[in-house]
Structure formats: structure tokens, C-alpha cells
Amino acid sequence: MALEHAILVSLLEKPGSGYELARRFERSIGYFWTATHQQIYRVLKRMEADGWVVVRDVAQKTRPDKKEYAVAPAGREALSRWLHDPIEPESVRHDLAVKIRGAAFDDPAALVREVERHQGLHRDRLAHYLAGERRDFGPEPGACGPPDAGRELQHAVLRGGIAYERMMIDWLDDVLATLHRLAPGP
Amino acid sequence: MALEHAILVSLLEKPGSGYELARRFERSIGYFWTATHQQIYRVLKRMEADGWVVVRDVAQKTRPDKKEYAVAPAGREALSRWLHDPIEPESVRHDLAVKIRGAAFDDPAALVREVERHQGLHRDRLAHYLAGERRDFGPEPGACGPPDAGRELQHAVLRGGIAYERMMIDWLDDVLATLHRLAPGP
DNA sequence: TTCGCCATGTAAGATGTTACATGATTAG
DNA sequence: CTAATCATGTAACATCTTACATGGCGAA
Numbered sequence: 001m002a003l004e005h006a007i008l009v010s011l012l013e014k015p016g017s018g019y020e021l022a023r024r025f026e027r028s029i030g031y032f033w034t035a036t037h038q039q040i041y042r043v044l045k046r047m048e049a050d051g052w053v054v055v056r057d058v059a060q061k062t063r064p065d066k067k068e069y070a071v072a073p074a075g076r077e078a079l080s081r082w083l084h085d086p087i088e089p090e091s092v093r094h095d096l097a098v099k100i101r102g103a104a105f106d107d108p109a110a111l112v113r114e115v116e117r118h119q120g121l122h123r124d125r126l127a128h129y130l131a132g133e134r135r136d137f138g139p140e141p142g143a144c145g146p147p148d149a150g151r152e153l154q155h156a157v158l159r160g161g162i163a164y165e166r167m168m169i170d171w172l173d174d175v176l177a178t179l180h181r182l183a184p185g186p
Numbered sequence: 187m188a189l190e191h192a193i194l195v196s197l198l199e200k201p202g203s204g205y206e207l208a209r210r211f212e213r214s215i216g217y218f219w220t221a222t223h224q225q226i227y228r229v230l231k232r233m234e235a236d237g238w239v240v241v242r243d244v245a246q247k248t249r250p251d252k253k254e255y256a257v258a259p260a261g262r263e264a265l266s267r268w269l270h271d272p273i274e275p276e277s278v279r280h281d282l283a284v285k286i287r288g289a290a291f292d293d294p295a296a297l298v299r300e301v302e303r304h305q306g307l308h309r310d311r312l313a314h315y316l317a318g319e320r321r322d323f324g325p326e327p328g329a330c331g332p333p334d335a336g337r338e339l340q341h342a343v344l345r346g347g348i349a350y351e352r353m354m355i356d357w358l359d360d361v362l363a364t365l366h367r368l369a370p371g372p
Numbered sequence: 373t374t375c376g377c378c379a380t381g382t383a384a385g386a387t388g389t390t391a392c393a394t395g396a397t398t399a400g
Numbered sequence: 401c402t403a404a405t406c407a408t409g410t411a412a413c414a415t416c417t418t419a420c421a422t423g424g425c426g427a428a
Contacts, residue, residue: 001387002281009288019407032280039388041409062397064407076291083292086300087281089307094218095188095273097343102195104336105262106269114272121275149368150290156364157283160357167353171346178342182335187415205379225416227381248425250379 002087003043004052006033008071008079011053013150015070018044028154031129031161044069052078100175109183112176119172126165133158188273189229190238192219194257194265197239199336201256204230214340217315217347230255238264286361295369298362305358312351319344 010016010024021044022037024030047053052075056068071079096118103111137155196202196210207230208223210216233239238261242254257265282304289297323341 002279002284003387005288006284009284009291012291013287017407018409032278032283034277034279036389037407038390038409042387060406063405064396066407079288080292083285083288084296086303087285089304090279090281091220092218093188093220093276094346095276097218097346098188098192098195099269099273100339100343101199101336102191102265102269104339105195105198106266108335108339110270117272118275147368149294150287152364152368153286153290153294156361157286159360160280160283163353163357167349171349174345175342178338182333182338189415203379204381208379222417223379224381224418228415246378249377250424252379 002082003033003035003039004047005079005082006035007040007043007047008052008075011069011071012076012079015068017058017066017068019066021069028132031125032157047075050074103179107183108179112179115172115175115179119169119176122165122168122172126162126169129158129162129165133162188268189219189221189225190233191265191268192221193226193229193233194238194261197255197257198262198265201254203244203252203254205252207255214318217311218343233261236260289365293369294365298365301358301361301365305355305362308351308354308358312348312355315344315348315351319348 006025006029007021010021010029016024018037018041021040022035025033025035025040044053048055048069051072053069054072056070057065058068059065096115099111099114133155137151137158192211192215193207196207196215202210204223204227207226208221211219211221211226230239234241234255237258239255240258242256243251244254245251282301285297285300319341323337323344
């Protein structure tokens, strides 16, 4: 299981509460790993029991108090161990591909809207990624010291997300053309 | 949950046993949906109880007897209903991306091998897809009647798999270049 | 004779999802 | 006044993974 490890990476990048982690999993990290707050709270408890993270109660004036988690040495070691272990390529679940093959036994034309909707979602996400890239990794004014490994690697992952969304948009164009060829409309 | 629906599509394409379904989930369908035989047997039982599929006992001489499943009308309707329902884009789990971001807190150079290994797996899968494409959708000698919807849609999904693998190979090149930049070797 | 394939399953445990629950603050 | 955001959790249920179990056939 890698949710623990995703949380470790996120907490190493910046300590935070379960709620904040859930936010991050909706945003940057969520692009390649999803988790709900219920999962995160449960796993954080286990990680605390295992000594992978430490908690600090933080009182806040206007907002509810929170528990700020940070990575403990044991957590760092666990992450290091995992990083050195080979992992298998992740299992895929593409509902849309199932639908596309299923359309052969239904009305292919009825799928056009759904495919277009998904393409729209991918376009939105691409725009979002590109905006984030401009914001966080925008045009650098010139040579500026030693490269920051964390920054560079985050950028590399983001470029992966961008490449993925572009690929999906192009492929869904291909799928739409196929659907239209099968059921030519007026 | 869409495992039921993936099974329905597969059984509509061709009836078969739980074991055969498990094989297909390792091969063609497995490229966009994974499932183990344990899952498949369990779900097949439920689908049978729900009247989505019907079983037929098939005695075999040299091999163990098997149960051949086929889609019942209720199953076809269930699939149709699902096809017309909008679905959310699937949640992603990219262990490798977690590792790449995690490498910032470890030795980035140590990740090179793992990334290269994954790239190799993607190259293998690409080669496999391309071979399947040549075999099943190879150069057609000319115009040959009306298009077969099932065939065309299967090909479209396969093209998606090919595009995905190409994208991954290219992106991992990018990641490798980034890793090398961060820890320049001799 | 040992290994892999065919073929079906059970059981335990880990993970993930969905619904419910609470309660304060801030913006409209 | 209403809805959204911050913040933490419990409980029930569904699903997925891993290990175990059985047994015959054919190939090396």
C-alpha cells in the first residue's frame, strides 16, 4: 500500500493537518493519487501508532484547532525502504474504455456526449496544470544557483500530468471520429 | 463499480468461463481493467444470482469441466443503463510519481534503475500492443463491406493503449533526464 | 517427476467508499 | 438566514488482495 508513502512525501514537502492533506490530495498530489479525508485520518492514526509521524496540537483563533503532523525519523526510513523496493506498474481502471467497447452492443451514437464530456474534463485539467506550471515553474530570469531537487522533481511529475491530459484529449478526438464514422449523423 | 460491466462486455464479445475471463483480464481487457480470478468468480456468482448471466456446464475430455457464462437479457439491460449513465473520470494511482517526488528526500540517482525498469515494461507493453494491432487490425486489402462496430471500437481502445504507452515512454525519458541533471554521474 | 496450465473455489485481512455526526466562522 | 469552509472523526458496507486448497493433464 502506498497511501502511507504518499502521505509521507506530502508531509516531508510540508507538514500539515489531516484536513490539509485531504486538500492537497484534491489538488497537486491528487493528480496521481487520490484519497478521501476518512482514509487519511485512519491512516494517519496508524502511522502515528507506528511512530512514522509525530503530532503537534495547534490552537487557532478563528478556526478550529488542528493537529499538525510531521514525519518522524522512522517514517523517513520507511519511505527510504519503499523507494529502494521495486514496485509493479499500477493497475489501471478505465471505465470509459469499458464503455467504448460496450457501445458496440448498444447505440454508439449515444456515447458521443459522454466522451465529449470527458474530453471537456481533461481540457479543464490540462488548463489547470498549465496554469500551475506557469505559476510555479514560470519563465526563469536566468541562471539562479543550484537546482532544487524537490522543485525539479515536482515539475517532472507535473509535466507527466500535462502529457497525460494531452494524450487523452487527442485520443478522445480519435474515439469521437470513430463513433461518428460508425453512426454518421445529419 | 464497473467490474460487473467489464465482465458483461467481455461475455458479450464472447461467452466463457471464469477462468477464461481471468485470462482475458490479463490480456486485452486487462490493459484498461484489471481483476483477479478470485474477484471474477465472486462477482460472477452475484451476477448469476441477479439474473445478469446464465451458466451452462461444459464437460471436457482432457481438461477439467467448466462453467460457461453468457449474458442474460437482464444483464444486457443493466449494461445499457450503465452506458447511459454519466461516470466520473477514474481515480488515478501512480506509485511511480509518488516515488519520483519522494526521491527529493532520498538519493535521486537511486531511482534511475527503477525508472528505467518501468520504461522497459512500458516498451514491452507497447511492442505487445503493436503486434496485436498488426495481427487483428493489420493492413486491409481494400474496401470490405460495412464497418464492424465492435471491431472498430476495440481498435479505438487499443489505439488508446498505444498512445498511453508512447506517452509514458517519452515522459520517463524526461524523468530520467531530470534525474541525471540532479545527480550528474561520471 | 516436476513444473506449468486448466479450472474452481474459500477465508482472512487490508483498503476504499458512503453516509452520518459535530460545531465554529465567514461571506453573501 | 444560509451556505460554504475549516476541522475532526465514527460506522457500516463494499471491494480488493493474498494466501491457501484441490486435482487432473501434458510436456521436459
